[in-house]
Amino acid sequence: NAGVTQTPKFRILKIGQSMTLQCTQDMNHNYMYWYRQDPGMGLKLIYYSVGAGITDKGEVPNGYNVSRSTTEDFPLRLELAAPSQTSVYFCASNGGGPDNEQFFGPGTRLTVL
Amino acid sequence: AQSVTQLGSHVSVSEGALVLLRCNYSSSVPPYLFWYVQYPNQGLQLLLKYTTGATLVKGINGFEAEFKKSETSFHLTKPSAHMSDAAEYFCAVSDRSNYGGSQGNLIFGKGTKLSVKP
Numbered sequence: 001n002a003g004v005t006q007t008p009k010f011r012i013l014k015i016g017q018s019m020t021l022q023c024t025q026d027m028n029h030n031y032m033y034w035y036r037q038d039p040g041m042g043l044k045l046i047y048y049s050v051g052a053g054i055t056d057k058g059e060v061p062n063g064y065n066v067s068r069s070t071t072e073d074f075p076l077r078l079e080l081a082a083p084s085q086t087s088v089y090f091c092a093s094n095g096g097g098p099d100n101e102q103f104f105g106p107g108t109r110l111t112v113l
Numbered sequence: 114a115q116s117v118t119q120l121g122s123h124v125s126v127s128e129g130a131l132v133l134l135r136c137n138y139s140s141s142v143p144p145y146l147f148w149y150v151q152y153p154n155q156g157l158q159l160l161l162k163y164t165t166g167a168t169l170v171k172g173i174n175g176f177e178a179e180f181k182k183s184e185t186s187f188h189l190t191k192p193s194a195h196m197s198d199a200a201e202y203f204c205a206v207s208d209r210s211n212y213g214g215s216q217g218n219l220i221f222g223k224g225t226k227l228s229v230k231p
Contacts, residue, residue, distance in 0.1 A: 033217075040122060042221040042224050045219070094217040099145045101159045101162065106156045107154075
């Protein structure tokens, strides 16, 4: 049981490039989330999904897109990378309900130069 | 809108001393309350949570927190700090009234970095 896995661990992008951050969970959780973490700012929700085929915007969705074709996978797409997207990205999943624990992946550290 | 305030971005204690990390929330309806810990270069893991019932909640690694509705607070404590407690701690809330929409969405505080001196 690997929990939540994310790839890659690190990435450097040039301005204007695109990439996809991968996230997979093996706990059969319906709810999945993408956060970004910037120093001293806590975590901000980018997008979330309550099940396969259903996604919605969080607090900071601009410049990102997501899809959820399976229960296990929740990739985050960056189009036209900008320096403001330099951050650490975390994927998380939840078995259901706002009182449940979120399980976090190890994170992807992205630098846009 | 919900918000979470963590007083002190950085707290330093001596090994063996009391740890107190403060968290206040703003909501007319008490939310579900969580404390997560993040060790360097790792993801977050749950320390403890309050959903209902007893207001003093015990978590992993000897930490506990008390929900005080009158003070809208959920402060985290540990009687005796250990070097291994050095990490960043995040208080988070989720809206117990929002079952139909953004289920499980967490609002995080900005975090408190705990340093433990030998």
